[in-house]
Amino acid sequence: MRPGRPPVVDPARLPRAVTVYEVGPRDGLQNEASALPTAVKRAFVEDLAAAGLRWVEATSFVHPRWVPQLADAAELLAGLARAPDARYPVLVPNEKGLDRALAAGVDAVAVFAAATDGFSQRNQNAPVAEVMAGLRPVVERARAAGLWVRGYLSVCWGCPVDGAVAPAQVAALARDLVGLGVDAVSLGDTVGVATPGGVERVLDAVAVHAAPERLALHMHDTRGAALANCFAGLLWGVTTFDASAGGLGGCPYAPGASGNLDTCDLVHLLDGLGVATGVDVEAVRRAATRLVPYLGRPLPGRYSRAGAFRPAPG
Ligand code: HMG
Ligand code: MG
Numbered sequence: 001m002r003p004g005r006p007p008v009v010d011p012a013r014l015p016r017a018v019t020v021y022e023v024g025p026r027d028g029l030q031n032e033a034s035a036l037p038t039a040v041k042r043a044f045v046e047d048l049a050a051a052g053l054r055w056v057e058a059t060s061f062v063h064p065r066w067v068p069q070l071a072d073a074a075e076l077l078a079g080l081a082r083a084p085d086a087r088y089p090v091l092v093p094n095e096k097g098l099d100r101a102l103a104a105g106v107d108a109v110a111v112f113a114a115a116t117d118g119f120s121q122r123n124q125n126a127p128v129a130e131v132m133a134g135l136r137p138v139v140e141r142a143r144a145a146g147l148w149v150r151g152y153l154s155v156c157w158g159c160p161v162d163g164a165v166a167p168a169q170v171a172a173l174a175r176d177l178v179g180l181g182v183d184a185v186s187l188g189d190t191v192g193v194a195t196p197g198g199v200e201r202v203l204d205a206v207a208v209h210a211a212p213e214r215l216a217l218h219m220h221d222t223r224g225a226a227l228a229n230c231f232a233g234l235l236w237g238v239t240t241f242d243a244s245a246g247g248l249g250g251c252p253y254a255p256g257a258s259g260n261l262d263t264c265d266l267v268h269l270l271d272g273l274g275v276a277t278g279v280d281v282e283a284v285r286r287a288a289t290r291l292v293p294y295l296g297r298p299l300p301g302r303y304s305r306a307g308a309f310r311p312a313p314g
Pocket of ligand 1: 155
């Protein structure tokens with residue numbers, strides 16, 4: 001510390017613990033060129049929970065023609081060995097998806113909408129207002145069935161179709177999601193364009209409608225700023241961060257959105273800051289590494305490629 005200056009990284013400004021919400025089996029695998037065998041995906045979910053992750057988004061009940069990689073969602077869940085203290089939300093786009101998820105016995109779902117009409121049309125085949133109207137019965141029925149419900153909002157920092165997105169626009173839609181009755185809102189940087197100042201501006205705008213403890217940051221690492229954005233969010237007061245083991249994934253309807261933030265990169269940062277996650281970074285890396293023979297490419301995440309720091313003796 002330079003004399004007379006307060007520390008830049010001040011432990012007093014950091015939370016003691018945060019939640020890492022794992023999206024690799026859903027957001028990661030939905031974007032892989034080929035579908036992995038169901039048993040491999042199921043083992044991946046189980047390995048991630050065994051690594052200490054308490055929230056593992058396991059799969060998706062979107063239209064199987066739109067995302068064939070996850071068409072085996074029900075089969076995956078049927079044989080899943082569940083850790084008693086972990087939750088396994090699934091993505092649902094509409095009532096049809098909710099019906100399928102309920103039939104599969106889920107206890108948590110994630111619905112999604114976009115901050116722009118351009119992206120909404122591409123990802124959900126309808127403008128934002130229509131998607132939001134369609135989500136009302138989904139959230140109502142999910143809550144009536146006792147499910148925990150997350151609401152994702154995509155392209156909060158920029159849209160590949162419509163361009164810049166105003167924080168006020170994000171805030172209004174986050175307010176609408178909260179109004180539907182979701183338990184939590186995850187703000188997505190779907191194409192990885194955010195930088196820390198913009199993260200703060202969006203969080204400030206959204207906080208008028210949603211308490212910080214109900215917010216999550218879902219940063220894609222497409223342009224390398226995801227960790228910096230999470231650090232800004234951490235200082236701001238966010239306590240849930242989405243990440244994808246190995247850095248797998250993206251959104252198939254957002255060109256160039258490859259590169260979710262690697263769970264290992266995030267946990268490495270949090271470990272270094274002394275912020276508890278309960279997650280064993282090396283166990284997450286091993287879980288992701290087991291997929292490599294099926295992916296046909298190395299893991300994109302940086303920690304996942306480099307591994308733990310083990311200085312050579314002498
Ligand atoms: P659509 O074609 O407009 O659907 O797709 P529809 O409502 O017109 O229905 C057409 C047919 O599909 C009907 O069957 C429905 O029953 C059936 P028919 O009567 O013709 O026999 N159908 C379904 N079947 C199975 N499961 C369903 C389902 N829904 C309808 N759930 C739809 C609209 C929303 C379904 C489609 O566009 C879709 O599935 N989109 C999902 C795309 C996707 O998964 N994108 C990636 C996830 S979002 C993401 O990654 C972003 C995120 O990570 C956050 C971030 O990064 O920002 C969450
Ligand atoms: Mg995503």
